[in-house]
Amino acid sequence: MARIAREEMKKRLAVYFIMGSQNSERPAVDVLKEALDGGVTLFQFREKGAGALQGAEKEALARQLQRLCRAHGVPLIVNDDVELAIAIDADGVHVGQDDEDARRVREKIGDKILGVSAHNVEEARAAIEAGADYIGVGPIYPTRSKEDANEAQGPEILRSLREQGIAIPIVAIGGITVDNAQAVIEAGADGVSVISAIASASEPKAVAAALAAAVQAARSR
Ligand SMILES: Cc1ncc(COP(=O)(O)OP(=O)(O)O)c(N)n1
Numbered sequence: 001m002a003r004i005a006r007e008e009m010k011k012r013l014a015v016y017f018i019m020g021s022q023n024s025e026r027p028a029v030d031v032l033k034e035a036l037d038g039g040v041t042l043f044q045f046r047e048k049g050a051g052a053l054q055g056a057e058k059e060a061l062a063r064q065l066q067r068l069c070r071a072h073g074v075p076l077i078v079n080d081d082v083e084l085a086i087a088i089d090a091d092g093v094h095v096g097q098d099d100e101d102a103r104r105v106r107e108k109i110g111d112k113i114l115g116v117s118a119h120n121v122e123e124a125r126a127a128i129e130a131g132a133d134y135i136g137v138g139p140i141y142p143t144r145s146k147e148d149a150n151e152a153q154g155p156e157i158l159r160s161l162r163e164q165g166i167a168i169p170i171v172a173i174g175g176i177t178v179d180n181a182q183a184v185i186e187a188g189a190d191g192v193s194v195i196s197a198i199a200s201a202s203e204p205k206a207v208a209a210a211l212a213a214a215v216q217a218a219r220s221r
């Protein structure tokens, strides 16, 4: 298997849904099934925070969600837990600045997809050097889904990274909804990453479809 090509990565980032069992009152499997039917293009398993599953239960849920993703041809990325990603043969891993060193993660996961969080141009350059396939930039807008989130930076951070020559695929994250998705793509992101917009929706399929349409509309401008 070879590293994912840049253009393929950009396409995959279009509607990047992140979820763990703690993000919805409904079973995660049901929410993900509907979201995939709506057009989610990439999924991150992020089992984290109060009430998060651990150990064998966490791995069992990851494998359940992975079966769904595979049935839809959508890659599954594991958040933080590199050993779990390797154990279940996930498609990739996402790590932040306080997680395992990205260069070390690249060594461990070979050609799997590597996503790294970056909040400024220095972190973006370091992520590229470490072998990231994409960077997650946020929070763009205020979020209630991450306890230790930084201050919201607005879409200007995306424009600024592009102006400073950062060409790696970028997914924007934090407070993104159907209403502001076009603005972040126009500012330079290749896709949008969301938790609550889909996980808390009464109709995840409809929201995923609306996000896909918004990204597509902004891309074709
Ligand atoms: C796509 C994407 N972007 C950013 C993050 C945040 O990662 P991190 O800063 O490590 O925070 P946690 O998600 O681990 O709490 C992400 N998970 N995904």
Ligand SMILES: Cc1nc(C(=O)O)sc1CCOP(=O)(O)O
Pocket (backbone or CB within 6 Å): 018, 117, 136, 137, 138, 139, 140, 142, 143, 144, 145, 146, 149, 150, 173, 174, 175, 176, 193, 194, 195, 196, 197
């Ligand atoms: C997981 C995560 N990382 C962020 C960052 O800024 O790095 S913001 C965030 C939570 C995104 O959830 P919502 O779509 O509900 O705002």
Ligand SMILES: [Mg+2]
Pocket (backbone or CB within 6 Å): 079, 080, 094, 095, 096, 099
């Ligand atoms: Mg992390």
